[in-house]
Amino acid sequence: MKYWLMKSEPSEVSVEDVLAMPNQTVEWFGVRNYQARNFMLREMQVGDGVLFYHSSCAQPGIVGVARIARAAQPDMTQFDPESHYFDPRSSADKPRWFCVAVKVERKTRCLDLVTLRRDPDLAQMRVLAKGNRLSITPVAAVEWERILAYLGVDWETL
DNA sequence: GCCAACGTTGGC
DNA sequence: GCCAACGTTGGC
Numbered sequence: 001m002k003y004w005l006m007k008s009e010p011s012e013v014s015v016e017d018v019l020a021m022p023n024q025t026v027e028w029f030g031v032r033n034y035q036a037r038n039f040m041l042r043e044m045q046v047g048d049g050v051l052f053y054h055s056s057c058a059q060p061g062i063v064g065v066a067r068i069a070r071a072a073q074p075d076m077t078q079f080d081p082e083s084h085y086f087d088p089r090s091s092a093d094k095p096r097w098f099c100v101a102v103k104v105e106r107k108t109r110c111l112d113l114v115t116l117r118r119d120p121d122l123a124q125m126r127v128l129a130k131g132n133r134l135s136i137t138p139v140a141a142v143e144w145e146r147i148l149a150y151l152g153v154d155w156e157t158l
Numbered sequence: 159g160c161c162a163a164c165g166t167t168g169g170c
Numbered sequence: 171g172c173c174a175a176c177g178t179t180g181g182c
Contacts, residue, residue, distance in 0.1 A: 007179095007180090009180090032178095033165075033178095033179095034165090034166095035165090055179085055180060055181085056179080056180055056181080057180095060180080060181070113181080130162095130163080131162070131163040131164060132163090132164090132179095132180095133163070133164060133165080133178080133179045133180070134164095134179095135179085
């Protein structure tokens, strides 16, 4: 089992928005970066743990715990000329972009960036690396466990 | 709104 | 394949 941190802008899809969706599950549409796509396409497995992160907002940070609910499938927004995420280079028989489905298990208090940066044990987190812009980053098991302990979440009994 | 950092594009 | 120009991300 692997662990991930996935960023979403709350003005687009917040953790509260996902909790209001059927099965508290959302298609992770809109990823247009190959590294992030490849994580979804090649490395994520159903059941993997996810830290739900709010970005581009007043208080960026981890706001929930989730899991991968469905393997990668073509991201339908790439085919929709009306969509902000439309990609004219994609076609139905040759999709370029994919998305997994993510089920939110718990909304948590916001573990904000400042707090994350203060913990030397989390200093190696990919999301905290200087210049990181990846919207999906792997999380080490020790980092995952530390963060869940911070949040008071017991993954095994969710 | 600024801007550092990084990814992508496209001419050569 | 190189790399300059451009676009995007995302914290501040």
